[in-house]
Amino acid sequence: MVVFIDVDNTLIIYRTGSIHPYWSIAGKPLQPNIKLIEKLERFEGDIVVWSGRGREYARRIAKMVLPETLRYQVDSKLSGFHQIKPGDIVVDDQKEYFTSMKEHGVHIFGPFEDWEYPSKKGGN
Numbered sequence: 001m002v003v004f005i006d007v008d009n010t011l012i013i014y015r016t017g018s019i020h021p022y023w024s025i026a027g028k029p030l031q032p033n034i035k036l037i038e039k040l041e042r043f044e045g046d047i048v049v050w051s052g053r054g055r056e057y058a059r060r061i062a063k064m065v066l067p068e069t070l071r072y073q074v075d076s077k078l079s080g081f082h083q084i085k086p087g088d089i090v091v092d093d094q095k096e097y098f099t100s101m102k103e104h105g106v107h108i109f110g111p112f113e114d115w116e117y118p119s120k121k122g123g124n
């Protein structure tokens, strides 16, 4: 099972006027989506962090916000959605792009939605 994590407004949240911006890009304050990151730390499948802004952007942001111990891959969304398989999870603030995949058994969630995942511990 793979979870595909979008970057902008999913892994990181842009907040104009935020009181405690984590850092900023081009003057826009933003902060990591802590709850999502904590969930990824507990997730036992594969993690792909990807962005429509490209693989290097995804890598840059992932390095900034994800723990060094977390294993993940980075990719560009332009690589294509064909790599998403039934049973995989997609977390994205623009869920509408993935709606058609629901009928193929892909689980689609917004950045702040809770999602369940099977644990390898205890077997299947």
Ligand SMILES: [Mg+2]
Binding pocket: 006, 007, 008, 009, 010, 092, 093, 094
């Ligand atoms: Mg986004």
